[in-house]
Amino acid sequence: MQVAELDLDTVEPPPHAGPHGARGAPAPGVLALRPGPGGAPVGPGEVFVLVRHRGRPVGTLTATVPDGADPAEVLAAAARDRLAPPPAGSPSPGASRHRAAQDPGSPGAARVSRGPEAPAAPGRQARRAGPPRTSVVVATRERPGRLARALDSLLAQDHPDFEVVVVDNAPLTGATRELVERKYSERVRYVLEPVPGLAVAHNRGVAAADGPVLAFTDDDVVADPHWLTALTAPFAEDPRIGCVTGLILPARLTTPAQILLESHGGFAKGFVPRTYDPARPPADEPLFPFTAGRFGSGANMAFRARELRAAGGFDPATGTGTAARGGDDLYAFVRILADGHRLRYTPDALVWHHHRETERDLRNQAFGYGAGLTAYLTALVARRPGLLPALLARLPRGLVHARTMTAHRDGARGVPGEHGTAGHPWPRSLSRLERRGMLAGPLGYVRARRRVRGLPLPWEER
Known part of the structure; x- marks a missing residue:
């Protein structure tokens, strides 16, 4: 395709x-x-x-x-x-598709938007302000070819003031360092992090970065030229925003695994901007703020550096490369909200993601998503025990939600992405793997936390 x-x-x-x-x-x-x-x-x-x-x-x-x-x-x-809006006062066959934009998890044949939402109460002066200086952190491990493609797109950004920091995580060879020094030395900073784990690598990037805003993306994306400007502009518009996430779409759809993932929603969160405010919990999110997967993904996120450091950064016992398998981004989203800051989702900030290509990749991904979900919840309870009562109050609904999200989807109802589930039903084996991952997540987190016990935050090292 x-x-x-x-x-x-x-x-x-x-x-x-x-x-x-x-x-x-x-x-x-x-x-x-x-x-x-x-x-x-x-x-x-x-x-x-x-x-x-x-x-x-x-x-x-x-x-x-x-x-x-x-x-x-x-x-x-x-x-x-x-995608055209229906005439005023009359329903149309596309009405359900417009509703699908409001709820990215609802059925619909196309992902659409009725138009941008106004920023959350910015002042007139803030609206005129340009995007703040930003440090873009890219963690990578032994994928120099993909990294080069990502760096080329990052260096083509229209943002007026930014730096790029590459964190080489527990490398086996010198390929990443050689690439950066040979091709990008004048515009990209190379940082080594010997301890494996995506969250550990991101924390090393937080320590190395000098921008008041920190953006994070992966080495398997291609960033739209306007991505960084769109992702960071909300920080200038609203001083209460602590985190911004953006839109992720597939760069290629050439294998059955890629098409299957995108048929069931992929990484996209819709085309309607939205601000999540802990002072005004959204009525349509009964599990808020613990539905972190609704807010965005780690391949496209940015934080105020001060707020992220104050929250302790990313939990080093979460993320790819640890026994927890994931959840580092979800943990950071909820920590920012729990500390009283707003989170903004803006579809104008677009990256193209190279989905995993094989069935084996997709199986690993399904297990990792399940494990990361319960691992990040375990991390929240371990590091912020005060959140436990709120989490327990939402637990019954959360279990129902988890069961629904991992249920076998046979194609009776479509999901965003017109190829939909009718021709690409979600296999029962992947649903079982997601659930197995959920059961494994807490233990995986405990094991990972033992491995990083005593590891100081990089920006507090002396």
Whole structure:
């Protein structure tokens, strides 16, 4: 399946032109049609397309481009048919798809948005302020090829003031250091962290960084040129924001494992900006703030450095590379909220993620997600015992939610992403692995914590 971006002047059909315009003429209102990262020009066949409205992401859909057809014309027509808002006062077949944008976990054939939400109470002066200086931290281990692709995209950002810090985590060879010194030495700082674990590596990056805002992404992404500006602008708009997350879409959909993951939601959290405020818990989130997976993912997140350090950074007993298998990002999200800071999700901050390619990769990922979920909850209780009463009060609903999230999905109902579950049902074996991971997570966290016992926070080392 091809991956592409379509930028439209409007998501509504131009008046008197119909959806396609005159035969032989360019599709009206199409500002650009581009292939996804590293892809070939869009041609006949099935296409997963990100639809933008004058540069801003508003939804995704899939469509088939017939042989001999103009791809821009076909995709623009599909976008306007499925993403255009219904006429005032009348329901439309697309109404459920608009609702799907409000709830990324709800059924729908396309991920869409009704438009941006206003920032949370910024002052007039703050709105004019540029994004703050930012340090981008990329933790990596023995993947120099992927890292180079990610660094190229990071160094092409339109943000006016940033640095990039690469943390080489428990390397087996000198390949990462050699890459940075040979190709990126003037614009990228290299830092070594010998203790394995993603959270440990991120904490080393926190210590090395000098920006008041710290952004984190992975070595298997390609960042949109506007990513860092969009991710960090909310910090200038609202002084109460402690964390911002962004949109993650698939860079490629070429293997069954990649298509299966994206068919069941992938990493995307919708196309509607949202601010989570602990002072005003959202009515539609009864498990708040413990539904951390709703807030974003570690491949696309940023924090105020002061608040992240005050919270103790990332728990070093969580994350990839430890027995906990994950949960480092979820732990940080909840800690920031528990400390009274707001968390902002903005789909304007986009990275393209290279999903895992094989069935074995996906099985490991399913187990790791389950383990990371309960590991981060264990970490919260261990490090913030005061959160235990709130967690226990939500436990019954949480168990029901966990069972629903790991249930076998047979395709009777679709999920965001038009290829959907009908053709790609979630295997029972993956559901079982997620549940097994949940059972293993607390013990994994305890084992991992024993290994890092006594490890000082890097920014407190003398």
